[in-house]
Amino acid sequence: MFATGGWTVGLRETGVRDWARRRGVKHERLEAVRPFASGRVLDAGHVREALEALLRPGDRVALEGDNQKQADFLAEALAGCDPGMVHDLHLLISSISLREHLDVFERGVARRLDFAYAGPQSVRMAQLLADGKVEVGAIHTYVELYARMFVDLAPDVVLLCAEQADREGNLYTGANTEDTPTIAEAAAFHDGVVLVQVNEVVDEVPRVDIPGGWVDLVVRSPRPFALEPLFTRDPRHIGQVEILMAMLALRGIYERHSVTTLNHGIGYDTAAIELILPTYGEELGLRGKICKHWTLNPHPTLIPAIESGWVESVHCFGGEPGTERYVAARPDVFFTGADGSLRSNRVLCQLAGQYAVDLFIGSSLQIDACANSSTVTEGRLAGFGGAPNMGHDPHGRRHASPAWLSLLTGEAPALRGRKLVAQVTQTFRSGGTPAFVESLDAVLVGEETGMPIPPIMIYGDDISHVVTEEGVAYLFKATSMAERREAVAAVAGATPVGRDMDERRVEELRRDGLVALPEDLGVDVRKAQRRLLAARSVEDLVAWSGGLYDPPARFRTW
Amino acid sequence: MFATGGWTVGLRETGVRDWARRRGVKHERLEAVRPFASGRVLDAGHVREALEALLRPGDRVALEGDNQKQADFLAEALAGCDPGMVHDLHLLISSISLREHLDVFERGVARRLDFAYAGPQSVRMAQLLADGKVEVGAIHTYVELYARMFVDLAPDVVLLCAEQADREGNLYTGANTEDTPTIAEAAAFHDGVVLVQVNEVVDEVPRVDIPGGWVDLVVRSPRPFALEPLFTRDPRHIGQVEILMAMLALRGIYERHSVTTLNHGIGYDTAAIELILPTYGEELGLRGKICKHWTLNPHPTLIPAIESGWVESVHCFGGEPGTERYVAARPDVFFTGADGSLRSNRVLCQLAGQYAVDLFIGSSLQIDACANSSTVTEGRLAGFGGAPNMGHDPHGRRHASPAWLSLLTGEAPALRGRKLVAQVTQTFRSGGTPAFVESLDAVLVGEETGMPIPPIMIYGDDISHVVTEEGVAYLFKATSMAERREAVAAVAGATPVGRDMDERRVEELRRDGLVALPEDLGVDVRKAQRRLLAARSVEDLVAWSGGLYDPPARFRTW
Known part of the structure; x- marks a missing residue:
């Protein structure tokens, strides 16, 4: 406690503050998911239950919808969550490309949205907005949205995708690294949970694009993640x-x-x-x-x-x-x-x-x-x-x-x-x-x-x-x-x-x-x-x- | 070979082109350094000889002089290189902070310079410029200089620093990650050589800030890298x-x-x-x-x-x-x-x-x-x-x-x-x-x-x-x-x-x-x-x- 001139300010008032709240919550989340995982590898058959255990109402969740690649298996699982358990999420999505991205709002799992692009879903998006099913924070450019993840939109949970993971969580993104390391960094270093769908779980990845220490959970998707050839012109x-x-x-x-x-x-x-x-x-x-x-x-x-x-x-x-x-x-x-x-x-x-x-x-x-x-x-x-x-x-x-x-x-x-x-x-x-x-x-x-x-x-x-x-x-x-x-x-x-x-x-x-x-x-x-x-x-x-x-x-x- | 209208263009002319020249040269460089290394760990006592073996005249070299931390051991070794063997380098340095950064030019090891800041050495810098000892490409902001490393200033060799490395090259940067991952990425993914001075070589790093697969060589510096408390005001x-x-x-x-x-x-x-x-x-x-x-x-x-x-x-x-x-x-x-x-x-x-x-x-x-x-x-x-x-x-x-x-x-x-x-x-x-x-x-x-x-x-x-x-x-x-x-x-x-x-x-x-x-x-x-x-x-x-x-x-x- 300091008496500085006429002001009394300082430690006393804030001495009880928990400065590691996010870390504590993250620990609880991971404990709740443990029944559905073996080490860092989540059981694909229970991914919806795992998300219901992981997520809390009002959470800020970054769902990887990039320009090209999509964490589509996780998007589907999220859209299937019980709105009684998971609701009022605040979604951060670069590119709204899949049905499931908006199903999440239609079903009440999420309510607030910050995004960058909604090309293929833009008509339905406008409708949901008119119906009051989605509250848009703002429309960004891709990198602007990531920038805010390090400032005022720190995600609690991020749902990403990669080609391969090993059992320590090391990720191989292959040619489509795109946005994954940036979103992973925003969560991994601010006590957010990093969950990644991968096409394969392997003994050793061909190269490490994202270190395993940044990754909490991986799940093997039953099908390879969706990837659009957006830059091909005949x-x-x-x-x-x-x-x-x-x-x-x-x-x-x-x-x-x-x-x-x-x-x-x-x-x-x-x-x-x-x-x-x-x-x-x-x-x-x-x-x-x-x-x-x-x-x-x-x-x-x-x-x-x-x-x-x-x-x-x-x-x-x-x-x-x-x-x-x-x-x-x-x-x-x-x-x-x-x-x-x-x-x-x-x-x-x-x-x-x-x-x-x-x-x-x-x-x-x-x-x-x-x-x-x-x-x-x-x-x-x-x-x-x-x-x-x-x-x-x-x-x-x-x-x-x-x-x-x-x-x-x-x-x-x-x-x-x-x-x-x-x-x-x-x-x-x-x-x-x-x-x-x-x-x-x-x-x-x-x-x-x-x-x-x-x-x-x-x-x-x-x-x-x-x-x-x-x-x-x-x-x-x-x-x-x-x-x-x-x-x-x-x-x-x-x-x-x-x-x-x-x-x-x-x-x-x-x-x-x-x-x-x-x-x-x-x-x-x-x-x-x-x-x-x-x-x-x-x-x-x-x-x-x-x-x-x-x-x-x-x-x-x- | 294609005949497109009046033009004959195509594969024939370029069929002999070696599309992996950088990779071949990198391989040769690493072979040349092998006598001074055990696996990825370079012998600190022979770091100058290793640099002389690694570098070729005219190379573009990024030397980590960040805002705060300095690859000072490597800077010293570079400044000590024989100008008969290593000369006319093109240096990329964010912050010219150490004597050695300019000794390199005075001794003829390097000739061309692209940089961002030269605070402590700015007077001597101006003198070297007047004496024709250094050719400045341009003065940048920090991130602008890194941006060019992915465009028209791809480095052949980068000399970086970190707190710790393990024997697989995984790096722990501690609190001062700063610019290291970005410069490492510019080299590691374009067949440049990544050499890192570390304060310690350990069995296991506390966390992986840069994956070992991105790192070719590490060397244990006899003293911790220099670090300036630039942001402390009394x-x-x-x-x-x-x-x-x-x-x-x-x-x-x-x-x-x-x-x-x-x-x-x-x-x-x-x-x-x-x-x-x-x-x-x-x-x-x-x-x-x-x-x-x-x-x-x-x-x-x-x-x-x-x-x-x-x-x-x-x-x-x-x-x-x-x-x-x-x-x-x-x-x-x-x-x-x-x-x-x-x-x-x-x-x-x-x-x-x-x-x-x-x-x-x-x-x-x-x-x-x-x-x-x-x-x-x-x-x-x-x-x-x-x-x-x-x-x-x-x-x-x-x-x-x-x-x-x-x-x-x-x-x-x-x-x-x-x-x-x-x-x-x-x-x-x-x-x-x-x-x-x-x-x-x-x-x-x-x-x-x-x-x-x-x-x-x-x-x-x-x-x-x-x-x-x-x-x-x-x-x-x-x-x-x-x-x-x-x-x-x-x-x-x-x-x-x-x-x-x-x-x-x-x-x-x-x-x-x-x-x-x-x-x-x-x-x-x-x-x-x-x-x-x-x-x-x-x-x-x-x-x-x-x-x-x-x-x-x-x-x-x-």
Whole structure:
């Protein structure tokens, strides 16, 4: 007890406080589960009972639904818990991908939700929200949600997945390490319980991705965990417009700014860029000058560029089904373990994407007149995923590169470079829906679901370039919002945003370098043919890989 | 081989490429070291010879000089290498703290350098640069340098340090995990060599912080690795001005914006804030309302607030010597392992600091009229460390909080909140040097050392608040650069930046909420007395901790 001036504060008041409450509770939880386990290995036949013993009403539970892999066996068990015993959970899920993720709410097992992405379940999600079955804390990006697990959303229990475990709990995640070590660390070092479903329990794992000391319980799932090939794009679906935009991006952005380090979002637009590097890029003499270091998952459409000697390194957020043997055979390019297989890591790849790469380019479904963009359309509460982390200018970066310096910004002495954040889209989506709109659907979705601010994916002031089939808008050169709107309109074609654009003003913007049309970039539109694609089918990709790429069944047509 | 349209590209040209060159070289390196090792354990008496066998001219080598802990035994051995055998290395060092870090350049062992901070060696560093003995690639923040290790600066060899290893290479880092897992991952999964100096080789480590499979070699250092108590501030050096500024920050920022999640930089200014929470903060009824979740190292000056029940959680970048027993006794607050000791992790704490906390507040040595700030003064090339990562508004954040929303920014629909980034400084530093200057010394240092842009620590447009003994400037409310300059000038006192400020304009700024003087915030200047400090000495901190805090010798005066 201290008398400090007029205040009496100190030890006396708090002397009775239990400073290891979490540890005590964890011990009790593990004791309660003991009847269902042999050592650290839980009996798969009693996993629901084990969860009922482990969990307490109101618990904060992180359920691994990653971008790709899913702790689906544990999700199913959780959804099957007796709501009389387990209720009012607060779930933390990166990606709501499975029925069971929402069954949990429908059945009353969980009530509160913090998440990052709800793509496949977004319609049902909106319905549950309207019915008052789920209370959303917030929608995050992936890494933002993990960040909060170390601050104000520390989980009590985490339910994860991995390829293999040994009896000491050492985990082998294989190519899809993804988010598992980060979520495990948040729980293992704050007296949370770490329970992992694995495809196999083995005597010795091929490599240790997560040490056994961090893991409390493992359970062998009766079937391998679900894994989505999210980053596979069949080149057959890439048409002339995507190829033209890829040519414009290559000349108007990559070549012009000497982009050597980069990240590609998912989509046919960026797949087209990957596939014209060995052809159009080669013709332009750009090999060795651009696109050397990548942060992205093992995109199959990157195989031709790798095989043609364009790519020095690729660091991955996660794996991609079918690329296992290919990646293992290219260790100079990919990050692999002593066992030969990929080591991915979302948090480190995000760090790399944020602070070490010069360009992010991704597809957008909707862009407004100010260049705010979103992949939320048609009333779906889809969330953010990872794009906002890649698609912004990181003000914490301090090292310079030619690409970064080429977007010099600020008033002296506060000069700094800027990350290239490019959005690529056709002016009209399939079905004639305009991609450029006066108001994003996201704004309405945000209002309807009571979000404090509109759920914009990438903000217009973070976007440096917009690419359409009309040309490239150099938004980073705009000195006012009005000029930014004009530059967007100049490439927005006949959409509501572009149709009233004055021709003469476009000429001025071209002259001032805010807009470049294909002819300004030396791009011959007639060359935008599918023969420019280094691979025109998944079969071609397999051939490029020397037979090392094993496409998932749904992509096999031969 | 593919004929794709007019291009002939493909496998034929690259069929002879060795895709596992790094793996082959790694194998050769480890073979060369074998005479000096028994299994994975290197003979400490032959560490120099081992390095000479391991390293090749031009290698990229990451030498662990963290913020706090140093692989000093390996640094010494590296500096002692024969430049005839080992030369032209490219060193990656977070923090250049030891003589040996620069001896390596003076002796010609290394030539190129990428780093983050050079505090203690900054003068000699500038000299070596002028003499052409060192070529600087770039100056980074800590995490930015690690990010590049996964992109364009993959290390060939990493020299790390840990508390203990077992004979399988499993590492125990103890409280100071800091940066070790991240650097280890960059090498272990890209066929780099991981060599670790440890204080002890044991049969079994208390917990596995880094799995043995990631580690190639360990060597027992004859003395424990160097570790600096960088985050310890003796309350005896906190005077009335720091206390006044702490009161202003508490009322004008923390209370006003309901800041519950935060990070404090190092310094007496922020230590003062920590020490008045249990007194002034308690009197204001703020306990439980602000300052609940922290991302910062175990600051000893935070002990009274923890003991008084203010603090729910603390996640740490690194440890702090002397706090080991205290931290181990407070597991509900700190992140600790099953062995009871702290688990820190710089990358994850930076992630948390960036995406999950609402406020960063730190001391600045110099601030210019536009609020650009720097800790570079007097011609020293000090670097950035970690402050820029905390001290900017992360545009990749998407979840809302009351504090974040209270700085709503942007034009609809692109509305978003903003991180609070506060700089605190007295208007004059000791010796009468003005803290507010027309031009930062950093600008001159940048010019002299040929940096592409001035090495500004935190940019004015990222700063939301400036606190001095005069009051608080709410820069986030400024609608123009001119207004931002006026708000800075209003709290810059008699410095060159503040002395010509018009009194009536200050009145207007107060009225418009851009500036608050102590009376505007209800802060009674007369109360700014040392008796407001919950602890007035290191001895008091020990007492607050119930004897659990063991201050390093240099802080013991009793």
